[in-house]
Each structure stands twice: as structure tokens, then as C-alpha cells.
Amino acid sequence: MTAYHGPLRVGIGGPVGSGKTTLTEMLCKRFRNVYDICAITNDIYTKEDAEILMRAQALPLERIMGVETGGCPHTAIREDCSINLAAIATMRKKFPKLELILLESGGDNLAATFSPELADLTIYVIDVAQGEKIPRKGGPGITRSDLLVINKTDLAPHVGANLDIMASDAKRQRGDKPFVFANMRTGQGLDDIAALIVKKGGLSNK
Numbered sequence: 001m002t003a004y005h006g007p008l009r010v011g012i013g014g015p016v017g018s019g020k021t022t023l024t025e026m027l028c029k030r031f032r033n034v035y036d037i038c039a040i041t042n043d044i045y046t047k048e049d050a051e052i053l054m055r056a057q058a059l060p061l062e063r064i065m066g067v068e069t070g071g072c073p074h075t076a077i078r079e080d081c082s083i084n085l086a087a088i089a090t091m092r093k094k095f096p097k098l099e100l101i102l103l104e105s106g107g108d109n110l111a112a113t114f115s116p117e118l119a120d121l122t123i124y125v126i127d128v129a130q131g132e133k134i135p136r137k138g139g140p141g142i143t144r145s146d147l148l149v150i151n152k153t154d155l156a157p158h159v160g161a162n163l164d165i166m167a168s169d170a171k172r173q174r175g176d177k178p179f180v181f182a183n184m185r186t187g188q189g190l191d192d193i194a195a196l197i198v199k200k201g202g203l204s205n206k
Contacts, residue, residue: 007036007098008201009088011077011119013141016107018125019151021049022184023193024104028058030194034206035099038063038091040084042076042106049104065091069106077105081118088118099203113140121201123193127152132161135169135179142170147196148179153188 010027014020024039031037039059041049043066050066053059067087069076076083084103092098103119114122124145126134129152135142142148148170156163163181170179178196182189198205 011114013105014125
């Protein structure tokens with residue numbers, strides 16, 4: 001899927017606190033010695049998520065860019081994604097051999113989706129602590145994303161969430177589209193997420 005526009009662009013979305021930045025960090029570390037990669041993060045008024053990636057040494061500093069959207073996060077990834085397209089253009093100019101761009105959206109609601117102009121693949125992250133009923137609520141992020149990640153499975157016993165019910169609801173909402181239970185603190189699910197990006201994104205196995 002690395003089409004005419006160059007590197008594969010993977011959009012990572014989801015509500016505030018669901019684990020998007022941690023997933024982005026883990027994917028950067030997984031792929032950084034395999035592919036020519038960079039990361040772009042979105043925040044409304046700060047560059048906090050980019051700074052988190054920098055402190056974690058997920059990638060060399062010059063390969064991480066923070067974008068301040070200055071408004072509703074979904075606008076910068078859907079209705080008017082020009083600020084993110086400009087960031088992608090900047091990174092491609094700096095790194096002409098880029099193969100993979102991870103694009104993390106600002107925290108938003110279940111209705112947020114990436115414009116096809118911006119992302120080739122979309123990953124939507126929710127977490128168990130938000131409640132067992134989250135997959136059941138649907139919304140474009142849950143129903144249309146290429147991969148749904150249900151994060152923080154370790155919290156299920158503490159919040160009274162039944163993972164079997166969440167799995168059943170996710171299947172009902174998504175049909176044949178995949179979903180993964182994950183715990184980014186332990187790395188649970190990371191192999192499956194990375195494998196889907198490589199396979200569905202058309203990246204070469206190295």
C-alpha cells in the first residue's frame with residue numbers, strides 16, 4: 001500500500017488516555033531498525049505527545065514532529081488536514097527514503113476518523129477502563145478503522161469489564177475487520193498490531 005504518495009501512513013486515533021502515545025512509542029521502537037520511519041503527533045495547544053516520544057527515545061529527535069492543531073482534534077485529521085499534510089511533506093523532504101509514517105491524532109470521541117487523503121491505514125485505540133460498553137456504542141472509529149485495539153486489558157477485573165462481552169460486541173460492530181486485545185505496558189498484542197501494519201500496509205518483510 002506504499003502508493004504513489006510514498007511512505008505508508010498509519011493513523012492512530014482514539015479517546016484521551018486510551019494509550020495512543022504508548023502504542024506509537026512501542027511501534028516506533030519495533031520498526032526503527034527495520035524501516036525508515038518518523039512520527040507526527042497532534043495536540044490542541046501543546047506538543048506534549050511529541051515530547052513524550054522524545055523522552056522515551058522512541059526515535060531520533062529529528063524524526064519526531066509535534067503539530068499544534070489549535071482546535072478540535074478531529075478537524076486536523078479529517079475536515080482540514082492541511083497542517084498534517086504539511087508536516088508529512090516536511091518529513092519527506094528531510095528523509096527522502098521514508099517508508100513509514102506514524103500519525104497520532106489528538107484525543108477525541110468515537111466519531112473521529114482519518115481522511116483517506118491523510119492515512120492509508122487507521123488504528124483506533126480504546127481502553128477497558130472506559131467501560132465494557134464502549135465497543136457496543138460503535139462510531140466510525142470503532143466500526144471503520146482497519147484495526148481496533150482494546151487496550152489496558154489488565155484493568156478489566158478492577159472496573160468490572162467482561163472481555164468476552166467486549167470481544168462479542170467488537171465482532172458485531174466490525175464484522176470481518178480485525179481487533180486486538182492489548183496491554184501496552186507488557187507488550188501484549190504488539191506483535192499482532194505490527195504484523196497487520198506490515199501485511200495490510202504492503203511493507204516489505206525485512
